[in-house]
Amino acid sequence: MSLLNSTHGYGGLTKALHWLVAVLFGFQYLAGAVMTRMAPNGTALGLTQSAWYNWHKSIGLVALAIALVRLANRNLGDLPPWAPSLNDGEKRFIHRAEQLMYGAMLVMPVSGFLYVMAGGYGVHLFGHWHLPNPIGAWPLLELTSRLVHQVAGIALAVAVLGHVGLVLRHQLFFRDGLLRRMLPGRSGTP
Numbered sequence: 001m002s003l004l005n006s007t008h009g010y011g012g013l014t015k016a017l018h019w020l021v022a023v024l025f026g027f028q029y030l031a032g033a034v035m036t037r038m039a040p041n042g043t044a045l046g047l048t049q050s051a052w053y054n055w056h057k058s059i060g061l062v063a064l065a066i067a068l069v070r071l072a073n074r075n076l077g078d079l080p081p082w083a084p085s086l087n088d089g090e091k092r093f094i095h096r097a098e099q100l101m102y103g104a105m106l107v108m109p110v111s112g113f114l115y116v117m118a119g120g121y122g123v124h125l126f127g128h129w130h131l132p133n134p135i136g137a138w139p140l141l142e143l144t145s146r147l148v149h150q151v152a153g154i155a156l157a158v159a160v161l162g163h164v165g166l167v168l169r170h171q172l173f174f175r176d177g178l179l180r181r182m183l184p185g186r187s188g189t190p
């Protein structure tokens with residue numbers, strides 16, 4: 001398996017980053033749900049509300065850095081051909097869902113960052129470093145970036161559910177091994 005994508009399949013870097021982002025985004029949704037619903041002075045799974053916010057913001061900024069690497073990686077090498085078992089409608093859906101997922105990988109962390117900076121909440125990165133606030137209080141930006149974060153969060157969840165649903169449908173019902181294209185070591189197009 002090569003590091004970069006090729007006409008033989010996705011490269012090792014694409015696969016590693018794909019699953020890393022899937023885990024990080026899973027955590028982001030869990031943290032987003034917990035921290036916005038818990039009592040301000042309570043704990044959830046052993047963490048205070050401010051610890052949940054810190055982890056959510058910190059992991060989100062790490063995810064932004066990974067998204068930039070992923071985007072650059074996507075433009076290096078050749079993309080593998082479509083899996084032959086996909087019909088035209090599915091190809092169109094995958095294309096749109098991937099555009100949306102790549103867009104959201106950037107929009108989610110950027111809108112989150114703008115929201116906490118414009119709102120004056122700041123980022124205490126991993127509980128160790130206070131990031132400088134390049135924006136300062138800006139109520140209109142605070143409001144709009146929060147809205148963008150919430151709406152893009154819903155759009156991303158819908159795209160990911162459709163994406164996973166399509167993969168599982170092929171994997172479990174058509175048994176064409178679509179999932180293998182993103183698993184380590186096996187680049188073959190089923």
Ligand code: HEM
Pocket residue numbers: 025028029032033036056057058059060061063064105108109110111112113115116123146149150153
């Ligand atoms: C990288 C991907 C990210 C994802 C997928 C994500 C996802 C989410 C989700 C699903 C929520 C819950 C929305 C709700 O139920 O109201 C949320 C809330 C929030 N996120 Fe993120 N987030 C990300 C990055 C960030 C970053 C980088 C920051 C800040 C530096 C941030 C700050 C916040 C804040 C402050 C809230 C609470 C908003 C509210 O009170 O309505 N997020 N995020």
Ligand code: HEM
Pocket residue numbers: 014018021022025074083098101102105160163164167178179180181182
């Ligand atoms: C359990 C969850 C997931 C499964 C089972 C899964 C499975 C797959 C598979 C099998 C492919 C290769 C499709 C092909 O043949 O071309 C793929 C590609 C892709 N997936 Fe996922 N995926 C999951 C979660 C996610 C998440 C959370 C994101 C983004 C936030 C994502 C974004 C992408 C993208 C952008 C591609 C195209 C290849 C690339 O440029 O990286 N996936 N996924």
